[in-house]
Amino acid sequence: MRPAILGGSATRFRLFPRPPYANPGRPPEIVTISVPPDLIGPGPSDDRLYVIDPVRKNHPYGIVPGPYGTPHLSFPPWRGPTYPPARAGADGHFDRIPIEAPEFAPAHVYGSIRFVLDVWERYFGRPIEWHFARDFDRLEVVMLPAFNNAHVGYGFMEVGANRNADGTVAPFAVNFDVIAHELGHLIIYGTLGVPSRETERGEYFGFQESAADATAMVAGLHFETLVEHLLEDTRGNLYTYNELDRFAELSATEQIRLASNSVTLSQFAAGWDDEHALSQPLTGALFDILVDIFQENLVERGLIARDVADLTEQVKKRPEYAATIQTVFDAAYPGQREGFRAALIEARDYLGVALAETWKRLSPDFFDYEEVATLLLAVDGALSGGRYREEMTESFVWREIGRVKVGPRLSPPDKSSHAFSARTLVPEMRQGLPQMSYRERVLLARGI
Ligand SMILES: [Zn+2]
Numbered sequence: 001m002r003p004a005i006l007g008g009s010a011t012r013f014r015l016f017p018r019p020p021y022a023n024p025g026r027p028p029e030i031v032t033i034s035v036p037p038d039l040i041g042p043g044p045s046d047d048r049l050y051v052i053d054p055v056r057k058n059h060p061y062g063i064v065p066g067p068y069g070t071p072h073l074s075f076p077p078w079r080g081p082t083y084p085p086a087r088a089g090a091d092g093h094f095d096r097i098p099i100e101a102p103e104f105a106p107a108h109v110y111g112s113i114r115f116v117l118d119v120w121e122r123y124f125g126r127p128i129e130w131h132f133a134r135d136f137d138r139l140e141v142v143m144l145p146a147f148n149n150a151h152v153g154y155g156f157m158e159v160g161a162n163r164n165a166d167g168t169v170a171p172f173a174v175n176f177d178v179i180a181h182e183l184g185h186l187i188i189y190g191t192l193g194v195p196s197r198e199t200e201r202g203e204y205f206g207f208q209e210s211a212a213d214a215t216a217m218v219a220g221l222h223f224e225t226l227v228e229h230l231l232e233d234t235r236g237n238l239y240t241y242n243e244l245d246r247f248a249e250l251s252a253t254e255q256i257r258l259a260s261n262s263v264t265l266s267q268f269a270a271g272w273d274d275e276h277a278l279s280q281p282l283t284g285a286l287f288d289i290l291v292d293i294f295q296e297n298l299v300e301r302g303l304i305a306r307d308v309a310d311l312t313e314q315v316k317k318r319p320e321y322a323a324t325i326q327t328v329f330d331a332a333y334p335g336q337r338e339g340f341r342a343a344l345i346e347a348r349d350y351l352g353v354a355l356a357e358t359w360k361r362l363s364p365d366f367f368d369y370e371e372v373a374t375l376l377l378a379v380d381g382a383l384s385g386g387r388y389r390e391e392m393t394e395s396f397v398w399r400e401i402g403r404v405k406v407g408p409r410l411s412p413p414d415k416s417s418h419a420f421s422a423r424t425l426v427p428e429m430r431q432g433l434p435q436m437s438y439r440e441r442v443l444l445a446r447g448i
Contacts, residue, residue, distance in 0.1 A: 010036045012093040013111030017223035019175040020099075021168070029225045030095050033114040037092025042085035044094065044110040048117075048130075049139040051106040053083040060147050060158045062425060063433070067443040070436045075427060076140035076155045086110070105173035106143055109159055112179040113141065116219045120187055123218075123349075123356035130155075131189040135427060139186070145171060152182045154426050177216045184215025192364045199365035202268075202406050206278030207367060213283050214355060217244060217259060217290075221348040227341060236298070236340045237329035238291045239312050240322070245287070259287035262316060265369070265400040271407035278406065281399040282369050288316075288398075290351050292391035297343035304332050313391070316398065350388075354379050370402040 014028040035046050043051045057078060059065075064074045086103035089096045094107045121128055130139060136155035147160030150172040159179065162170040172178040188211050195204055220226055221244070234240050245259045263280035272278045295309040308328050315321050333340060357379040358372065373396040380388050396402060436444070 010034045011040055011088075012095040013107060013115070014095045014097075014099075015108060015111050015115060015176055015223070016174050017176060017220060017226040019170065019177075021170050021174075026225070026229075028099070028108075029223050031111065031115055031223070033111060034118050035114060037088060040088065040092075040094075042087045044086055044088075044107060045138075046114075047138070049110070049113060049141055051086070051110045051141040051143065052078055053085070053102070053106055053143040054078050055081040055083060057142065057144060060144060060149075060151065060160075061142075061153055061156050066436055066440050068437070068440045070434055070440055072433060072436060072444070073425060073427065073429060076136060078140065078142065105171065106141075109141055109143070109173050109179055112176050113139075113157075113183055115176075115222070116180045116183045116215065119219045119222055119352070120215065120356065123352040124191075124360070125356075128187055129190050130186065131193065143173060145169075145173075150178050150182050152185050157182055157186070177220065180216035180219045181212040184212030187215060188212070188359065191359050192362050195364040195367065201367045202272055202275070202278060202409055203369050204364055204367035205275035206272075206282060206406075207369070207372065209276050209279035210282040210286070211355075211359065213257065213259065213279065214286050217287070218348055218352045218355070220244070221344070227344060231333070231337065231340050231344065235326070235329040235333035236303075237312070237326055238294060239315050240326065257283070259283055264398070265404040265406065268406045269404050271410040273409060273411045281401065282372065285373075285395040285399045285401060286351070286355075288395045289388065289392050290347055292395065293350055293388055294344050294347035296388065296391065297346050298340065301339050301343055303336055303339050303343065304328065308332075313394070350383070354383060357383070368406070373401050 010032055012030055012032050015031050016023075016026070016028045018026065020026070020028075040046050041050075045051065057080065059074065061074050061076065063071050066072050083102065086094065086097060086107040088094050094111065097104045097107050117128060130136070132155045140156045142156060142158040144158045145161050147158055148163060150159050151157070157179075159172050159182075161172055164170055185208060188208055195201070226244075230238070230244055238244065239260070246257075257276065257280070261280045261284045263277075263284060265281045268278055268281075292313060295304065295312060298304045299306050299309050308325065311321055312325050315325060354376060358375045361375050361379075362371065373392070377386070377389060377392055380386055380392060
């Protein structure tokens with residue numbers, strides 16, 4: 001197996017492209033991240049982020065009750081005790097930590113974050129700054145297995161676990177997708193920022209979720225083994241249900257979202273109440289565009305015929321074509337693995353650069369999906385003279401982006417909404433909270 005090398009040789013980690021509980025038996029892949037061994041300390045840690053495994057951190061960051069119950073804002077850094085950090089081997093690399101060792105999870109989280117940053121900084125052509133740089137130099141990444149979620153906020157990422165209905169626990173620390181998704185939120189905060197209460201529109205929150213999923217999808221395609229499995233399983237027919245499609249897998253059969261959904265914007269014309277649902281039409285459009293670019297590349301390489309590509313683009317409207325299309329791919333793929341792989345990598349990188357350029361141009365104020373579509377088309381024009389204009393336009397039209405206006409938020413955000421959670425709190429918001437007694441402040445400062 002060839003390791004994925006990004007930015008030359010640097011430090012090796014072992015990452016699971018897909019969580020082991022969803023894909024038992026698949027070993028982690030050795031990847032190389034761009035930070036050299038001598039710049040990575042225990043944790044792991046470096047000049048932009050550090051991972052900690054705290055002892056008895058009872059609450060995630062955000063608004064938490066004090067020792068006497070008074071709500072207060074809790075931000076990094078964690079000042080309490082921590083479990084021993086993950087350390088590199090004698091050769092400076094992190095790829096020999098046994099999977100069963102407690103240090104594997106923090107190393108996996110750090111390696112995943114750095115892997116995703118390498119991918120996206122390359123697409124952006126510049127470093128991605130933290131939106132909290134005014135107050136914190138580095139991202140604090142907290143291992144918090146008791147937390148039933150994973151989230152990011154002002155200066156932190158906290159990584160918990162999912163309690164499945166069958167009683168099993170799916171730790172997010174070994175779920176690359178979930179970590180990449182959370183980092184995607186930080187990339188968008190660092191690039192666009194947040195709207196004010198006056199300028200915010202619902203689609204901004206749907207876009208956050210969609211961009212976070214796109215961050216994870218494009219980053220995941222940098223695993224050699226994932227690309228290999230994906231092509232082998234589908235024979236290059238990515239319009240079938242496949243592993244690229246499933247986000248945040250919780251088990252072999254359960255995942256949080258599907259990229260190849262068929263949700264259109266009119267479902268939200270009367271209003272919306274969950275930004276994850278609202279993200280689906282945009283994510284679906286981006287997924288379809290990725291597959292369309294891939295198929296165009298296959299046609300250009302002479303690997304499939306033009307009429308097959310045209311037929312697959314119709315399959316959403318005409319599902320009865322699906323079996324015929326699969327037969328064609330089953331015949332086209334054998335012996336052409338390398339050509340299919342190269343076509344997919346090229347599509348991945350085209351979409352990656354196009355998204356980074358689009359995100360750079362977006363404003364968080366008065367946000368709507370139509371602006372994303374308009375800018376992506378303009379970027380495609382600038383990058384290649386509009387090579388994929390037709391496919392992109394068709395995808396957006398089919399999702400009703402630019403045609404249908406999203407209605408108002410129907411219910412106040414609940415706990416699952418990230419939009420008003422710890423993610424958007426900033427230290428100044430302390431003023432709005434009740435005063436604590438001196439005694440409670442002392443107990444809090446002692447970490448009691
Ligand atoms: Zn999210």
